[in-house]
Amino acid sequence: MHLDHDEEDYNLSLSKFESMLKTNKVFFFDSEEFEEIILHYLDMGKATLAKKALKLGLEQHPKSTGLKLVQVEMLVYDDKLDQAEKLLNELYAIEPTNEEIFIQKANIYSKRDQHDKAVEFLQTALKYTEDHADVYNLMGMEYLFMDNLELAKESFIKCLEEDIEDQSALYNVVYCFEFLDQNAEAIEYLKKYIDRNPYSEIAWHQSGRLYYGLKEYEMAATSFELASYIDEEFIGAYMERGKALERLKKYQEAIESYKRTIELDDPTSYALLRIGKCYEKLGNKVEALKYFNKTVHEDPLLDKGWIAITDYYVRQKNFQKALYYVNKALAIDDQNRLYWKRFATINKAMNLLEEAEFGYRKAVEFGDYQLDTWLFWVDIMKDLGEFNNAILTLLQAAEYFPEEYEVEYRLAGFYFMLNEEEKAKFHLSNGLRLNYKHHTIITDLFPSVWERKSVQDYISKHQKPE
Template identity: 25%
Template sequence: MNEHFENHRAVLDIVRRFERMVDSQEPVFFDLEDFENIIDHYVTNAEFEKALQACEAALGQYPFSTELLIDRAQVTAMRGDYQEAERQIDEVAALDPTNADVAVTRGIISTQRGEFALAIEFFRAGLEQEPEREDIHFNLGLAFQSWQKFKSAAKHYKQSLRLNPDNETGVQELLHCLDVTGRLEEHEDFFKGFTDDDPYSATAWYNLGQYWYRREDFAKAAESFDYAVVISPDFHDAHHWLADTFVCQQEYKKAIPEFEQAYPLGEPTDEALCNIGECYEKLREWEPARRYYRQALEINPEMDEAWFGQGVLLQEQGRWFEAIHYFRKATELYAESGEYWSALGAAENQVGNVVSALESYEKATEVAPDDVQGWISWSAILYEQGHFAEAVELVHHAVNLHPHEAHFHYMLCAYLLADGRMREAYNTLETALTLNFDQHTLLFDYFPALREQPGLKKLIEQFRK
């Protein structure tokens, strides 16, 4: 068993014990190292309130620990209370002025404040004292990345990973920086190097899987994640990513057993259950899909994805009235999803609630203006209602978003014809025919009455030659 995962499991056990003691208001006693692990766990998961609570409990037991005082100052900064964080780190500096973590903490505060040049000065000062600190390189990466200096950020993330390949966040941030700068392909050897150095490291294979996943080479990603779980069968995150890779390849039956191993035995997560539900939905196995979505909601009643998933199940079965309830709940829980609003609009339209449908599509385009589907669906309803000029205006948005997509030009042509704007319609049709002649049949699929338009027929025949 990989030592990293044994340690990770031990830390989770300590965190659970700490939380049980806090919940039952029992006295909390832990070794200093255990407290450090608890605080680090919460910080890694961005649970800063819990991290601060752990800091206070630890300082109650070890009031003179410089490490804990520094932890508390850093967590305070991450919560956004910069003045208090500075006051706390000044107190530590008075007690221990040569401690490299004083400079690191000041760097973290400056990064949080958006003072990136100053942050980098502090982190570099810390590196001068302790040049092999992977966390300082990682923080330098974050500061450069926040400053939009992605190449410099990548350099420090790489050094951080050379010193500690187990930093999963570092892998994700490095991949993002390489992606942004178009340098993913040239870093294949960097990620392969970890598996070459230690072919029995589950983390090395996991990191290589992340690399191939980001490259969208899902076959190689699946192979890498598979090695990771063979080496460490309890590597739950690797099972999750292997499952996700199968989903990307539309291999839903293979994904299900991997999602089932993406959590500790008997401790399913709402995310894993929802993912399994979605796999069954894609397989059109409605009953198990519904069951898993409901189990996800039992764990987390506010999981918008599970509400939406149940709506999709009902929609696929033509049960539109029931689907509306679930789509509406999804939009209440997460109102920033254009997909949710569009689905609600479609369901409302199916049952004849035209006004509600129009309102939903308007909301869809408001929260996701770059999503074509909202504009197209909204325009189609207006066209059906005889509001041709408004339909033209809306489908223009789709054309502007995707000017080389003939489909939208054909729709615009039909709407312009309906609005009596013949010259514009024929100009638009010429553009559509130039982009993709074969798609001209869409005009007649959508609008059968146009088959009788002699002008249209003539223009189409000219392009056929």
């Protein structure tokens, strides 16, 4: 590849310097060459070589302000802040209008967590610099450290007014809008930005994200599509477009978008899983299962992949296979309440009541306080003859659902089964007060209780005249 003149000179300087280190010969470099060599090694994380270059540079150019500023940068990097500040004060006495001195002062105060002081130095740097964009960007970061998102946003916007191509500032300004819960305002800002820079794939992609967050899926899909037109290898844009198209129920288009990510890079388990879900929505069971299997092959530790296969087999009423796969998911995450609920439901469908009871118990233990979970659990306990445990569970459920007739009727039924008439009638009365029509719960779940004439008479007394 043909290198431009500056790049050739830069590479020659590096080669010459490394040759000097190997041979112990001393070559002459101008101060700017030394600065580039030092910054190259710092960027590469080779601090020892950077320090060697700085030492040699200062020996050849003891009065170079540029090299001394690089020295300050290295002292700050090593947390030698007092030494760095002392050197900056010496440089300030020589060059009081050098913006880099104020930028480095700001850097020191930022390191000391005195961010307001850092901003003051950056404001002074603005008076002397020609690179306003860089200083505004640094100010934005200081305001972020101070949690002043509004001023941070303003600084990043000013940075972009100076340098529209600054991608980090673009990401940061969107971050500020989102943090301030100003998503609609962020979209308006990006529209203006795109008017100035229509080929910014980042701006289109960020617009898509914001539209998606506002549930404007059509606009989101269009924005992601435009981002992918500008950069045909923008994997994130294809992935996000797939998600938006799924929301729009355009499953075939979503599949194509997800598949594009696989063409561009190694397949991700997420993309494979989404493709499988889309095929399932289209009713293509064969392709759906194929992609679910690809998902777990790609990432055997992705519990969501195993759950997708579990749900697939539940819908097919193939509970034996569903049980096998839900156990795979639980082996990865055994504290997931939703997985335990599936485990319980599958075992219940197979009439494995003890296993089902265990599953519902674990689901509640890990935070599933949905009413139907409590009710499924106690109904299993009833079938297992565990009346006392069922009562304790229902009393616990009543703390979450204090005015729920489903709970009250069941408590009444269990107390009647244990011949605790007073408690039974108390809860039966509650159930009838809350929802008379559904007293059939007693008939359905506790037929032997319903057969008692005293119970039927009690219910009849509470019947409201129509």
